[in-house]
Amino acid sequence: MLQQANPAIDMMRNGFDRRRSSMRVHMAIPAEVFIPEISTERHTALVRDVSLSGAFLYSSFTPKVGDPITVHFALPFLGRSVRVTCHCVVVRVEQSRHGGATGFATQFRHHDVSVIH
Numbered sequence: 566m567l568q569q570a571n572p573a574i575d576m577m578r579n580g581f582d583r584r585r586s587s588m589r590v591h592m593a594i595p596a597e598v599f600i601p602e603i604s605t606e607r608h609t610a611l612v613r614d615v616s617l618s619g620a621f622l623y624s625s626f627t628p629k630v631g632d633p634i635t636v637h638f639a640l641p642f643l644g645r646s647v648r649v650t651c652h653c654v655v656v657r658v659e660q661s662r663h664g665g666a667t668g669f670a671t672q673f674r675h676h677d678v679s680v681i682h
Contacts, residue, residue, distance in 0.1 A: 589614040596638035598624060611666070612638055619653065619673050623666040628655045634671065639681060646681040 596610040608626035615621075620636065628634055636651045653671035660667055 589616045594638055594640065596622060596636050598622065598626060598628075598634050598636050600628065600632055600634050602633060610636070612636075613668070617673075619656070619671050620651065621668060621670045623668050625666055627660070627667040628658065628669055630655055630658055633674075636671065648679050648681050649676060650678075651676040 591614045592612060594612045596612050597607045598610045599605060599607045608624050610622045610624035610626065613621045613623060622636065632655045634653050634655060636649075636653060638649055640647050640649060651671070652674045654674060655669050656672045657670040658667060659669065
């Protein structure tokens with residue numbers, strides 16, 4: 566008996582959504598976000614996933630689509646901690662229906678990487 570292809574199951578198995586430009590890596594790491602053109606006030610966020618082209622974050626901060634934002638986070642890499650600063654534009658905002666954190670997708674414009682220790 567032949568089974569029909571299920572794109573949702575294939576995406577979960579492969580970690581790659583064919584509609585996206587690059588593979589996403591799911592994670593849950595703390596971050597800071599701010600809109601440099603408006604304010605230097607930093608907001609706490611959580612990175613849900615990241616790819617070569619962008620990231621999806623959650624925060625109590627609610628940006629608008631088109632806002633240029635800066636995101637700072639640290640990643641473990643080969644026994645060291647790497648600080649990543651991404652200059653992005655917000656491409657999608659998902660408001661929580663139950664008063665929870667706002668989710669938003671960003672597209673990277675450019676980024677800087679430095680080793681912390």
